[in-house]
Each structure stands twice: as C-alpha cells, then as structure tokens.
Amino acid sequence: MRDNLRTPPKLAKDTLRVIPLGGLGDVGRNMTSFEINGKILLVDCGVLFPDENQPGVDLILPGLHLLEGRLDDVVGLVLTHGHEDHIGAVPYLLRRNPHIPVLGSKLTLALVKEKLKEHRIREVSLRVMEDGSTSKLGDFDLEFLAVNHSIPDAMAVAITTKAGRVLHTGDFKMDQLPLDHRLTDLRAFARIGEAGCDLFMVDSTNAETPGFTTLEKDIRPAMERVFAKAQHKLIVACFASHVHRVQQVMDEAVKAGRKVVYVGRSMVKNMTIAQELGYLRVPANTLIELRDLENYRDDEVVIISTGSQGEPLSALSRIASHEHPVIEAGEGDVVLLASSLIPGNENSVYRVINGLTRNGVKVVHKGNALVHVSGHASSGELLYCYNIVQPKNVMPVHGEVRHLVANAELAVATGVPRDHAIVVEDGGVVDLANGKAKVVGKLDCGYIFVDGSTVGDLGDAELDDRRILGEEGFISAIAVVNLHSGEVVSGPQITARGFVEGDKVFDDITADVTRVLRDALADGAEDTYQLQQLMRRAIGRWVNKTYRRRPMIIPVVVAA
Structure with a gap:
C-alpha cells in the first residue's frame, strides 16, 4: 500500500480502470467505478453511518464528486444487494442524473424504489436481474450470479470487457444449508475461473476470522431457548433488512403462540416489501399493529424492533431510556439482540445494553449466546473460492485496511503472486490490461456529509x-x-x-x-x-x- 501515489495518467484504449469510491478502508459507503473507452459502469452506491466524532452528521456518501462532469458517461449502476451500505446513496446519485439505469435483483430494486419515493425521484429505469441473467451496457457484458448473504436475492456480478474479465462477489458467504435454499453459485464461479478471471474482487469483512461462517440454521436452538424462558415481554432487535432473521423469529413466535408486531419505520417498510414479494412467510393472524399492543398480555406478543446498533433515535434506544411512547421494558422482560456488532458502534450498543440491564431487563446477545451469525465468508470460504476461481489478479473489497490485507494474504497463500494481490483504499486507481492489474495513481475520495437537507456543505x-x-x-x-x-x-x-x-x-x-x-x-x-x-x-x-x-x-x- 502507498499513500503518496501520483495523479493517474490518461486512460489508455481498451484498458479497464477500477476506482473504489467507497468501502475500502471502512465498513460502509460501498461503491466502485469501472471505466473503459470513455464509458463508466458503477457497482453499488451505499452510505456509511457516522460515528461519535462526526456530530450532527446523518449519512456519509461515497466519492460522488469524482464523477462530476462524467455522469453522462455512466452506462449503468449495478446493485449487488439491498443493504444500506450498498444502496443507501442511490437517491443522491440519481438526483444528479436520473437517466442512469439501475440493475439488481427483485428485492433489491423494490427497496430502492421505496427509497426513491421518499426522495421524490421518479421516471428512473429499474431493471430486474435474475440469477444467471445477462445484460450488455456499452462495452460491459454483465452476468449476475446468486450468492448467499444475510439478505435474500444477493448477487455477484461478472464483468467482461476488452481488457479482461472481472468477478465482483459483493457481500457473500457459503452457507451450505441456507434458510431460503439459495446457494452461492460456486459452479458459476468455477466456470468463470476456467474461462479466465483477470481480476477477482472479494468480500473481505471476515478475512481475519478462521474457518467457515456458522450456518444460519444453527442459531435456532439458542433462539428456541430464549422463547422458552421468556415469561413476560420479549423484544427482538435486528437489522431492518435481515429478512432471514425476522423469518426465524416469526417461526418461533408462531410455535410459542405469540403475535408479532414490528416497531420502527424501516422495519415495517422492509418487512412489508419482503412479505409482498414472497421472501417472508407470515402465517395468517400473526401480525398485529403497534396500536393494538395494549390488547394483549406481555407473554402473548413478540416485538421485532430496529436499533440493534444502538442508534440514538431507534426504537430500542428509546425503550432503554424510557422515551418510547408505547413500549416499556423492565423487570423480567427479555431483549434479544439478534445482530452482529458493526465496528465503531460498540459504545452505542453497550450503552443500550447497560440501560436495559439497569431497568431489570435480561439482554441476550451474540456475546453470551449463539443468536446471530455473520453474513460474510470467513477465511476458509475465501480460500475455497480462490482455489476454485484461480484468478490472475486479486483486489480485496469491503472492509477496513486490516481486513483487506488479511484477504490479500489468503490469496497469496493459494498461489496468487504477491504483486498481483492488490490492496488499495478508497480513491486508489487500478488499471487492468493484458491480464495484469497495477496501481497507477490515487485520487482524493474524501467523505461527503449529509446534514439534514444539505449535502456536501459540511466539512x-x-x-x-x-x-x-x-x-x-x-x-x-x-x-x-x-x-x-x-x-x-x-x-x-x-x-x-x-x-x-x-x-x-x-x-x-x-x-x-x-x-x-x-x-x-x-x-x-x-x-x-x-x-x-x-x-x-x-x-x-x-x-x-x-x-x-x-x-x-x-x-x-x-x-x-
């Protein structure tokens, strides 16, 4: 890695230039630009959430300023899945140019469509891609591949150009017994490897974690124990996009004879979309409205809430601080945090846990029970993929610097030459030509802060x-x-x-x-x-x- 790189040279004909606009060096605001012969393809467009050192900031956008003056050259935006750190900045991009076509899976685009409605952006082109489908955008030939993740309908994308073939995994893992029976398409990975993968861009989040990521189904026993022991109010907090986890909670609630109520605007919106599209199975007479909660005893209901990361204005934080207008949690109640801890959110999460515990609530979380598993491939799975694909060049994506470096070391261990395992942070410029990827420069890819209705004015x-x-x-x-x-x-x-x-x-x-x-x-x-x-x-x-x-x-x- 080098921080003193020069401004990149003019892009040569039939050379593919890859520039991460976010997501390499931090966990969030994922976005990558691919350019060849004057045309640009974008993959993902997410947000990063602020930490305590960024007071008053609502969201942090990827390096959209690096696209200024080039938006008419963008042939399309590919979205790998529907998490906020991959789709949250789409409205801010389309506000600049609403004519950019957006490609993604059915669930991903449904979530994007709702987001665009909130921003009052209409007349956009949303193109639904299915597993194995292909598309051509300018000089880019695309193939979409199924991958398993903590949200349904996640996809990897293979990008073929005159400069070579790129395989971008998006966020993925290799759960062999997924709840939705949708496996990561390793056969397609192998086929692309046999045809020749010139650049493999691989999810790095769990590169430091040994072995294989625990199966989603393996958390069921711990969740069953939580439901069995909960004699009073039961609140489950998870990501508002984690359809699989909500499905598990829903199934356990039905078995326990409890009704289910969603709390939190994003939870209500996302789960309604998932149910309407068939990704979430909700038995009849299971869901109730928050306003009807008073008609049931505490042991007759399970509350599925937002706020698993300790967000100050989330439902769970307000419950912990006695500020929620409807829900209280106290002695004998149980709160289940069914989520992982995103780096940087530790203080906020522990503050909520301490607040709940002080109120007499029993808090069950990943630290004291197997109630959540990661949505990202661990080192064993990454090694497996490197051996299947056998790429000529590797560029780790999605993670902090330590994750990127650990991922590159895994690639080297499988035989990728060290100088072909490229670690760059946001703004690094990588050119691919004649089967070789190399770093040719670096651009300033600083944060763009969203503060209320202002974008980019805060410095x-x-x-x-x-x-x-x-x-x-x-x-x-x-x-x-x-x-x-x-x-x-x-x-x-x-x-x-x-x-x-x-x-x-x-x-x-x-x-x-x-x-x-x-x-x-x-x-x-x-x-x-x-x-x-x-x-x-x-x-x-x-x-x-x-x-x-x-x-x-x-x-x-x-x-x-």
Whole structure:
C-alpha cells in the first residue's frame, strides 16, 4: 500500500480502470467505478453511518464528486444487494442524473424504489436481474450470479470487457444449508475461473476470522431457548433488512403462540416489501399493529424492533431510556439482540445494553449466546473460492485496511503472486490490461456529509467546531471601543456555555483583556478584526493555563 501515489495518467484504449469510491478502508459507503473507452459502469452506491466524532452528521456518501462532469458517461449502476451500505446513496446519485439505469435483483430494486419515493425521484429505469441473467451496457457484458448473504436475492456480478474479465462477489458467504435454499453459485464461479478471471474482487469483512461462517440454521436452538424462558415481554432487535432473521423469529413466535408486531419505520417498510414479494412467510393472524399492543398480555406478543446498533433515535434506544411512547421494558422482560456488532458502534450498543440491564431487563446477545451469525465468508470460504476461481489478479473489497490485507494474504497463500494481490483504499486507481492489474495513481475520495437537507456543505472545519463545542464549551467576549479616542467604552463582557458553572471566574481575566485592548489602541490599532484576535489570544492563554482546556472562543469588538 502507498499513500503518496501520483495523479493517474490518461486512460489508455481498451484498458479497464477500477476506482473504489467507497468501502475500502471502512465498513460502509460501498461503491466502485469501472471505466473503459470513455464509458463508466458503477457497482453499488451505499452510505456509511457516522460515528461519535462526526456530530450532527446523518449519512456519509461515497466519492460522488469524482464523477462530476462524467455522469453522462455512466452506462449503468449495478446493485449487488439491498443493504444500506450498498444502496443507501442511490437517491443522491440519481438526483444528479436520473437517466442512469439501475440493475439488481427483485428485492433489491423494490427497496430502492421505496427509497426513491421518499426522495421524490421518479421516471428512473429499474431493471430486474435474475440469477444467471445477462445484460450488455456499452462495452460491459454483465452476468449476475446468486450468492448467499444475510439478505435474500444477493448477487455477484461478472464483468467482461476488452481488457479482461472481472468477478465482483459483493457481500457473500457459503452457507451450505441456507434458510431460503439459495446457494452461492460456486459452479458459476468455477466456470468463470476456467474461462479466465483477470481480476477477482472479494468480500473481505471476515478475512481475519478462521474457518467457515456458522450456518444460519444453527442459531435456532439458542433462539428456541430464549422463547422458552421468556415469561413476560420479549423484544427482538435486528437489522431492518435481515429478512432471514425476522423469518426465524416469526417461526418461533408462531410455535410459542405469540403475535408479532414490528416497531420502527424501516422495519415495517422492509418487512412489508419482503412479505409482498414472497421472501417472508407470515402465517395468517400473526401480525398485529403497534396500536393494538395494549390488547394483549406481555407473554402473548413478540416485538421485532430496529436499533440493534444502538442508534440514538431507534426504537430500542428509546425503550432503554424510557422515551418510547408505547413500549416499556423492565423487570423480567427479555431483549434479544439478534445482530452482529458493526465496528465503531460498540459504545452505542453497550450503552443500550447497560440501560436495559439497569431497568431489570435480561439482554441476550451474540456475546453470551449463539443468536446471530455473520453474513460474510470467513477465511476458509475465501480460500475455497480462490482455489476454485484461480484468478490472475486479486483486489480485496469491503472492509477496513486490516481486513483487506488479511484477504490479500489468503490469496497469496493459494498461489496468487504477491504483486498481483492488490490492496488499495478508497480513491486508489487500478488499471487492468493484458491480464495484469497495477496501481497507477490515487485520487482524493474524501467523505461527503449529509446534514439534514444539505449535502456536501459540511466539512472538517465545521466538524472540528462541533466537537470543540461538545467537548470543551463556548466562550464569548464582547467589547465596545472608540477607535478615535483609543478608549474601551464598554466591556469586555465575557460569558460561557458548557464551560464552568458561572461567569464570575472571568473576573480575573477581564482586566487583562481590557489592558490588551487599550495597549493596542494606544499603538494605533484601527482594525476591529485585529482587536478581536488579540482578545481571543489573551482569553485562550488564560483558559489553557488555568483550566487546561481549549474551548471555542468568539470575540466581538464593536466600534462606537
């Protein structure tokens, strides 16, 4: 890996240029650009959710700015599956160019369609692809392959161009007994390998995990025990897109004679779509509305909720903090967190667990019971795929740097030459020609922040200000001066928020600030901006020395 790469050269004829616009270096905002002979194909268009160091940010988009001026060259967008980190940014792309055709499976496009409705984007081209189907977009010949994941209808895509053949797995695993009986199409993987795979782009999320990912069906005994022991209220929290997990909960609820109620807007929307399309089987008289919950005893209902990642505004977080308008959880109740822990969400999840436990709730999670399995291939499965496909070049995708490196090492262990196992982060530019992939440059693929209705206007400077306000507090200082007489007419009046109990602590510094202003005026200062900076420095030095803190300081000097 190299961070000091140059700007990439002009793309040569019949050479395929691959640029990750997101998802390589972090878990989210997955998107990759493929370009050949002036035309671009995009694979996935997801979002990344902010962490605690990004206050006020709603979503983080992939590097859409790298497509500025080139959107008319985009021949299509391929979506591998319907998770937010792969489809969440689609509206923000189509808002820029609604004429880009979008290809994906039936469930994936149904979820996208609902998302586009929310953004009031209409008149778009959504093309449903089935397992084994093919399509041609410009110089790109596409073949869609079934893969198993934690959401139905996930697909890998084989991309054939004049420069060679690429196999992009998307997110996948190799569950041999999947709940929906839809296996990862290893025969197609082998066929592509025999025809010649020039670049294998492989899911890296579990590359550090030894062996094989546990089968989905193997969590059933633990879930049965949870249902058997729950004598009161039972709440199951999982991803709003995890249809398989909801199906398992639904089946156990029916066996236990419990009704099911969805809580959380995204859960209601996604599961309604899944049921309408036949991906979720819901027996008659099983579902009830949230408003009808009061008509049933606690032991007659199971609540399926959002919030498994501790999202502050999610249903589960509100339940834990006694802020939900309908649902309470207390002594004797059980909450089942049927999900994995996404890196970066640890503090938020443990905060919810602690809140629930403090209320007397029994919390069952992956750390103390086998109630969730990953949707990603572990190292044993990845080795298996490398041996089947026997690619000429490998480019790990989807994961943090440690995952990408671990995945590349697996490829090398199976015989891929080390210089053909390419590890790049977002913005890395890889050219494929004559059977060889090589890194030729790097582009700035920084974060695009969504903050309310604004997109891309929020930058690092504003985030720094927000962090300082949240962690260090705010001090304002106002003074009125007469530039002609050189006198301080009023003030300085110093006040603070989020810093100390009262403003009297600033009595010690007020005289010093006044003296600084008078000395500057005596020296002929006629610029209020200069006086403001002198006030800022004087207050800042005192605060740092006295309290060892660096609050935001806003000085205001008014000329009388």
